[in-house]
Amino acid sequence: MWNFARKIGEKNGEPEWLIQLREEAESYIDRAPFPEEIKSVDLEYYNPMGRGDIDLPDIKDPRNIPPEIRDMLTKMGIPEREWPTVLGMIQVDTSSSISSLKSYFEKLGVILLPFRDALKEVEEAREYAFKLMPYKENKIVAYHTAYWNGGVYLKIGKNVKVPQPLHTYFLITESKLAQADHALFILEEGSEATLIEGCTAPILTRFSAHLGATEVYVKKNAKAKVVVLQNWPGYVNTRPYTRVVVEDGGEIEVVVAILGTGKTSGRYEEIFLKGKGSKAKINSISFVRDQGYLDDVIKVYLEAPETTGYINTKGVVKDNGISNSYTLIEARKEAENSLGHIECTGLLLNRGAIHSTFPFIYSNTRSAQLEHEAFVGKIGDDVIEYMRSRGLTEEKAVSLVLRGYIDPVAEMIPFEFSAEIRRMANILAERGGA
Amino acid sequence: MLQIEKLTAAIAETGEIKLKNINLTIGPGELHVLMGPNGSGKSTLANTIMGSSQYKIVEGSINLNGEEINNLPTEERAKKSLFLSFQSPPEIPMVNYTKFLQAILEANGMEVDLNRIKGVLRKVGLSGEFISREVNKGFSGGERKRAEMAQMLLLKPSFAILDEPDSGVDVDSLKYIAGTINEILNRNAGVLLITHAAKILGHLPSNFKVHILVDGEIRASGGPELVEKIESEGFGS
Numbered sequence: 001m002w003n004f005a006r007k008i009g010e011k012n013g014e015p016e017w018l019i020q021l022r023e024e025a026e027s028y029i030d031r032a033p034f035p036e037e038i039k040s041v042d043l044e045y046y047n048p049m050g051r052g053d054i055d056l057p058d059i060k061d062p063r064n065i066p067p068e069i070r071d072m073l074t075k076m077g078i079p080e081r082e083w084p085t086v087l088g089m090i091q092v093d094t095s096s097s098i099s100s101l102k103s104y105f106e107k108l109g110v111i112l113l114p115f116r117d118a119l120k121e122v123e124e125a126r127e128y129a130f131k132l133m134p135y136k137e138n139k140i141v142a143y144h145t146a147y148w149n150g151g152v153y154l155k156i157g158k159n160v161k162v163p164q165p166l167h168t169y170f171l172i173t174e175s176k177l178a179q180a181d182h183a184l185f186i187l188e189e190g191s192e193a194t195l196i197e198g199c200t201a202p203i204l205t206r207f208s209a210h211l212g213a214t215e216v217y218v219k220k221n222a223k224a225k226v227v228v229l230q231n232w233p234g235y236v237n238t239r240p241y242t243r244v245v246v247e248d249g250g251e252i253e254v255v256v257a258i259l260g261t262g263k264t265s266g267r268y269e270e271i272f273l274k275g276k277g278s279k280a281k282i283n284s285i286s287f288v289r290d291q292g293y294l295d296d297v298i299k300v301y302l303e304a305p306e307t308t309g310y311i312n313t314k315g316v317v318k319d320n321g322i323s324n325s326y327t328l329i330e331a332r333k334e335a336e337n338s339l340g341h342i343e344c345t346g347l348l349l350n351r352g353a354i355h356s357t358f359p360f361i362y363s364n365t366r367s368a369q370l371e372h373e374a375f376v377g378k379i380g381d382d383v384i385e386y387m388r389s390r391g392l393t394e395e396k397a398v399s400l401v402l403r404g405y406i407d408p409v410a411e412m413i414p415f416e417f418s419a420e421i422r423r424m425a426n427i428l429a430e431r432g433g434a
Numbered sequence: 435m436l437q438i439e440k441l442t443a444a445i446a447e448t449g450e451i452k453l454k455n456i457n458l459t460i461g462p463g464e465l466h467v468l469m470g471p472n473g474s475g476k477s478t479l480a481n482t483i484m485g486s487s488q489y490k491i492v493e494g495s496i497n498l499n500g501e502e503i504n505n506l507p508t509e510e511r512a513k514k515s516l517f518l519s520f521q522s523p524p525e526i527p528m529v530n531y532t533k534f535l536q537a538i539l540e541a542n543g544m545e546v547d548l549n550r551i552k553g554v555l556r557k558v559g560l561s562g563e564f565i566s567r568e569v570n571k572g573f574s575g576g577e578r579k580r581a582e583m584a585q586m587l588l589l590k591p592s593f594a595i596l597d598e599p600d601s602g603v604d605v606d607s608l609k610y611i612a613g614t615i616n617e618i619l620n621r622n623a624g625v626l627l628i629t630h631a632a633k634i635l636g637h638l639p640s641n642f643k644v645h646i647l648v649d650g651e652i653r654a655s656g657g658p659e660l661v662e663k664i665e666s667e668g669f670g671s
Contacts, residue, residue, distance in 0.1 A: 392541045
């Protein structure tokens with residue numbers, strides 16, 4: 001029986017309306033269906049209150065902060081004494097700990113608040129929060145709405161062009177400690193920003209399931225680029241859920257890199273192109289190995305004239321990994337003269353690795369042009385033999401093909417992260433597959 | 435110097451014997467031409483020398499510059515300066531041709547010099563845009579063979595086996611290919627050239643040796659006159 005919503009809300013000192021929302025959602029956890037594309041998890045197994053034994057990393061010394069993160073913090077003008085706080089190395093009251101971050105962003109025209117505070121203080125946050133994902137829809141959203149904790153509210157002001165990528169990893173320390181963090185991003189008219197979600201650093205929590213959710217509003221002529229990096233440790237089940245709405249002339253570009261799936265991972269991302277001439281471009285690369293399991297669901301709905309949807313997923317699978325790519329582009333009848341293209345490919349590194357692609361295109365209007373292509377294969381023995389005859393070891397040969405496969409995606413994201421992707425490719429190219 | 439002694443080899447999977455008691459010695463700077471009907475084992479010999487996992491040596495030995503290489507993995511043979519130009523080199527999708535050339539230079543402990551790569555490609559008549567294409571993808575028959583020759587020039591092998599570098603190529607490609615063979619012969623590399631046609635031989639030094647392979651056995655060896663005989667009489671199997 002689900003009976004945590006009020007406890008969590010009261011513990012957080014939340015207003016009654018919010019507690020009630022939690023309770024309503026909680027009552028739907030059992031009733032709502034699990035999204036059919038992704039592997040279900042037994043939610044009852046997990047205590048949304050957490051186990052209360054979160055291990056903080058023992059890097060309390062700023063000198064132990066990795067150089068690329070030091071660079072980032074320096075560029076952002078965060079005083080060194082606040083770094084451990086910003087990085088979640090020590091736990092303090094969040095609202096005061098991010099004061100210097102806040103003032104940095106305010107100068108840029110960016111409002112940044114812990115999601116919980118935003119719901120209390122910002123009318124607009126209350127207006128938008130949870131609207132893109134009604135809890136009745138499915139079990140994950142119901143669970144998330146009932147038990148969310150932590151997260152971030154980020155608003156890019158009208159015509160503000162943020163010059164450097166915003167690492168949401170830094171934004172709110174408690175996000176990393178939460179089992180179900182909620183992110184609400186609003187890009188106002190004409191604004192431009194790049195958001196980097198997640199991090200390749202070790203996840204700090206001990207929860208065995210993560211059900212975070214992200215809502216993104218891209219308003220008229222705004223341009224958002226979202227880079228999602230996931231590297232989950234082996235004991236975690238993740239079901240992140242993302243919904244995006246794009247208005248007239250707006251553009252969203254998403255680059256997803258899944259370096260580690262944890263035990264099982266089910267990413268669910270839906271983009272609604274509601275405005276005329278709006279665009280969505282999604283590139284995803286995933287690595288699944290050992291006994292890892294991934295469902296990667298990406299759906300783009302073309303709901304207005306002259307919209308463009310582009311999805312390209314790439315999966316590298318090794319050992320006994322299982323990877324499924326579900327993609328959909330659907331043109332509604334309003335989507336006259338729209339374009340949609342899906343490309344799904346998979347590269348298997350050994351026998352036993354499984355990659356399946358399920359590309360779907362639906363059109364309800366004559367003038368939309370939708371197409372898809374899919375390919376899954378192994379590197380041919382003849383190719384390996386040929387490369388070996390030139391002096392390359394099998395490992396080197398595989399690594400070269402793998403690099404050729406992933407580089408087009410790696411080139412789309414900041415260097416410190418693309419380096420991680422390339423490092424992962426080299427690890428997978430090593431011998432010793434099952 | 436490549437020395438093959440009493441070599442008998444079979445298809446690894448089935449054990450079917452494809453080469454019987456082959457004896458062949460090719461010294462530095464020597465050009466040997468291997469001819470024979472389709473299916474006689476010419477490519478099998480080439481691939482066995484290179485160490486292809488498709489074939490296994492049943493008996494005999496292959497020596498390169500005095501060292502037996504029977505049990506060396508393919509890449510180690512390559513690093514010992516042995517080169518095989520493939521009859522049908524495979525496509526390597528997604529791998530950029532320049533990056534491939536850089537990787538093979540690196541693997542062989544050679545300097546990665548972009549200007550040298552460009553120079554070598556020019557030498558075989560491959561234009562500049564070539565370097566940004568994927569390996570062998572969309573290459574015409576002639577381009578593939580010339581690209582093989584470019585790799586040979588880059589790696590400067592002491593011994594090269596050329597498996598029908600002249601098949602399916604036009605007159606221009608043939609000249610480029612013959613030019614590179616002459617170049618490595620002048621550098622004192624030994625060459626085993628597998629061919630069906632006498633045409634390419636007209637562009638090469640005339641003091642070559644000829645071996646006729648039929649049913650996995652060398653049936654005859656001799657000078658250029660053997661080629662004329664075959665041209666008029668066939669392999670006479």
